[in-house]
Amino acid sequence: MIPGRSPGGGLLATLDPRSRTIAAALFALVVVGQDSLPTLGMAVTLALLTAVLARLDPIATLRRLLALDGFMVLALASLPFTVPGETAFALFGIEASQAGLRLSLAILLKANAVVLMMLALLGSMDPVAFGQALRRLGVPEKLVQIYLFTLRYLDVLHHEFRRLRTAMRARAFTLRSDRHTWRSLGYLVGMLMVRSVERSERIVAAMRCRGFDGSFPVLDEPSRFRRPDGVFAGLALVGMSLLVMVEVS
């Protein structure tokens, strides 16, 4: 589940959430545009350095990266056999191309660099602060509201799901591969949706009772860009320019 406030972030915690959000987005853009393996290696190194600076938990981070890589492994494994080019090796009589191998490796590095950087810059941030940063960066209000409401009610929905699931188990329901199981699971999902709609109606009613008319007032005084943000922006620009320069040369 998404935690409420995640402290930490090391040195990065002193930065304005907007600086971190912009840097993460720019980094992703720059890295996705790269093709040479040395540049991508540099990008991964840069992401690793940031992760260390953000004091990410190594084991939890590794687990997340592995989840990503596990997800991509099928696509990457088939690439060498489908991309035409000089033969690198053959498996069961099917030839794997060098170009394909190179492409797989490049995609792997890209994905890991971007995700690691996101985890370091955004993952260590309080999710609510991230939402407010998005709002102040001009992301459409509706998207920000959907994000913030998801944060707030994910936990409530999960509780509701667990309550229903426990109630089912209390009446000896076990997962089997028969019609009864599928129908019951369908009822569970359906009931969860009905309850969500009803809850959303009650929430809007409660909000209208407090004078809500469609726009969200903001209580927090916004944080400002300060000296550390300037230093961080400078370093980020230098890092990303290096990536672009190495790529171009």
Add this chain to the structure above:
Amino acid sequence: MGPLFRLEGLSFSYNPGCPVLDELCFRLDPGEKVALAGPNGAGKTTLFHLMVGLLTPTGGTIEAFGAIRRGEKDFKEVRARAGILFQDSDDQLFCPTVAEDVAFGPLNLGKRPAEARAIVAETLAMLGLTGFETRITHTLSGGQKRLVALATVLAMRPDVLLLDEPTNALDEATESLLTDILAGLPQAMVVISHDTAFLDRIATRRVRLDRGRLAP
């Protein structure tokens, strides 16, 4: 001073042919703390929603704070002066932090952030919740959620409180704390509750909703 609320011949139904409220009459005067009882599904919560215009009656009139109320515009003012405490506090608390949630109403009423902050501090202090400002609403316990939900209502500085089962599912300590708080508030209130001990302490009058009408 006239009545805060006067309902005359109020009717309402969700489905034609089976009315929930049938020409109901009710009057709430300043200083009254009215207990509203009745079987499950009798329409007690529905009555609250009609009183603040979340639902539209099929017949009858709603007079609130000295004026007949009809459209959405009329009821906006009613909602600012009559606060509902909902049965499920999770419905009421939707902001990430307690301070933001308590400030939501005052900010909607046009208060500046600094004023809203002062109201938040004052309201939380009144309920013994000082220091809860930065707490995350969905990590609070059930009792804390109920108290914070009450704070969000009180922060609007209402003249009338409509409380929907306020002591439901609270432990003894929280219940007695909430009872003390509610007994000490100057506002007129209507309280839906099945908790006899609680009602004995705060109610000045009792009414019962049954088959669409109120009986003493």
